[in-house]
Amino acid sequence: MSQTNKTRGPWFHRFLIGLFTVLLTLLIVWLIGFVLDDIDTIQGPQYPDIERNYLSPALLHDSAAAGDQLAELGRKLQDQRNRQSLLRDGTSRYETTMRQLVELQRLNVEKGIASDEASQKALAESVTFFLANQKADQALSETITKLTEESGALEAKRRDIEQKLDAERGPAHEEFERLEQHHGRKLAWFKLAFLLPLLAIVAVLFLKRRNSGFAPIIYATGIAVLWQTIMVIHQHFPTRHFKYIAVGALIAAVVWMLVALLRMLRAPKRDWLLRQYREAYERFLCPTCEYPIHRGPRKDLFWTRKTVKKLIVPTLAEGAKDEAYTCPACGSHLFEECNGCHAIRHSMLPYCEKCGMETVLVEPGAS
Numbered sequence: 001m002s003q004t005n006k007t008r009g010p011w012f013h014r015f016l017i018g019l020f021t022v023l024l025t026l027l028i029v030w031l032i033g034f035v036l037d038d039i040d041t042i043q044g045p046q047y048p049d050i051e052r053n054y055l056s057p058a059l060l061h062d063s064a065a066a067g068d069q070l071a072e073l074g075r076k077l078q079d080q081r082n083r084q085s086l087l088r089d090g091t092s093r094y095e096t097t098m099r100q101l102v103e104l105q106r107l108n109v110e111k112g113i114a115s116d117e118a119s120q121k122a123l124a125e126s127v128t129f130f131l132a133n134q135k136a137d138q139a140l141s142e143t144i145t146k147l148t149e150e151s152g153a154l155e156a157k158r159r160d161i162e163q164k165l166d167a168e169r170g171p172a173h174e175e176f177e178r179l180e181q182h183h184g185r186k187l188a189w190f191k192l193a194f195l196l197p198l199l200a201i202v203a204v205l206f207l208k209r210r211n212s213g214f215a216p217i218i219y220a221t222g223i224a225v226l227w228q229t230i231m232v233i234h235q236h237f238p239t240r241h242f243k244y245i246a247v248g249a250l251i252a253a254v255v256w257m258l259v260a261l262l263r264m265l266r267a268p269k270r271d272w273l274l275r276q277y278r279e280a281y282e283r284f285l286c287p288t289c290e291y292p293i294h295r296g297p298r299k300d301l302f303w304t305r306k307t308v309k310k311l312i313v314p315t316l317a318e319g320a321k322d323e324a325y326t327c328p329a330c331g332s333h334l335f336e337e338c339n340g341c342h343a344i345r346h347s348m349l350p351y352c353e354k355c356g357m358e359t360v361l362v363e364p365g366a367s
């Protein structure tokens with residue numbers, strides 16, 4: 001049956017199929033990744049909520065109050081320092097004026113000129129202002145010192161409160177970690193609830209259709225889903241457990257392959273093929289490509305595996321001759337002349353229905 005559609009195609013075509021299979025695998029991995037990322041956005045436990053349950057409200061209130069007071073004190077201190085700085089600017093200006101006036105008077109005395117009344121007065125005023133500023137400066141310094149002391153005491157008080165709070169935070173942290181772990185496991189189960197049914201579907205497709213023309217799509221999907229499942233298990237379950245799961249899955253796969261091989265030994269391929277051919281002839285479909293066998297009264301009808309039972313077949317015309325038949329879709333010989341009795345017989349069934357002569361069952365792909 002070398003004329004069936006079992007051609008492998010030119011190498012470039014095969015290369016493209018390989019390339020697109022890899023591409024499809026990557027795209028499916030990507031797509032599943034998006035879904036898994038979305039699952040990851042489900043919100044877990046919030047630490048502040050837990051802290052609220054574990055920390056005493058009185059201490060939290062005191063801590064907040066101390067914080068507020070400290071901020072207020074800080075603002076006051078800054079205010080006083082600003083005022084002091086402005087005051088000192090003024091003081092240094094008076095000081096300069098004073099020095100200049102004193103210098104002028106000294107020069108006047110040297111030259112024997114009497115100082116005028118205006119400069120005397122200005123000097124007196126400068127001295128007054130300078131002294132007043134000095135006094136104000138001192139008062140500000142005292143206030144600043146007081147505020148700094150207050151702030152220090154408050155800081156110590158707050159440290160004390162924080163220490164007490166820290167002692168209470170220990171259990172809160174433990175509880176948070178416990179809830180986080182629980183949440184992680186929940187997410188893992190969500191992900192597996194999404195992945196495992198997919199994996200089951202792919203496994204069924206693999207078992208039933210891996211020899212069909214669409215095998216690369218099944219392989220691509222299967223590898224992608226399997227990969228993401230392994231990653232989820234690896235990410236969410238401790239490696240110690242993961243080891244057992246991975247080895248268990250491998251053992252299952254190897255056993256499955258062994259069983260399949262042993263079964264093939266026990267039930268030869270011929271029986272399997274014969275069953276497939278028989279079922280196809282029963283439905284008037286080509287055993288190789290499932291194209292309807294348009295023969296005899298069924299010449300002008302069309303049907304599929306599903307609709308064949310509902311078909312109304314006209315009666316065979318009187319005197320119609322039985323003829324050899326080749327599938328127009330794939331070229332498989334379906335009915336041919338028997339070598340024994342020269343009547344028309346099924347090409348792909350082992351015995352002639354007229355004379356009972358046995359022929360070797362042909363397998364697709366065998367030439």
Ligand SMILES: [Zn+2]
Binds near residue numbers: 328
């Ligand atoms: Zn065919």
Ligand SMILES: [Zn+2]
Binds near residue numbers: 352353354356
């Ligand atoms: Zn025969």
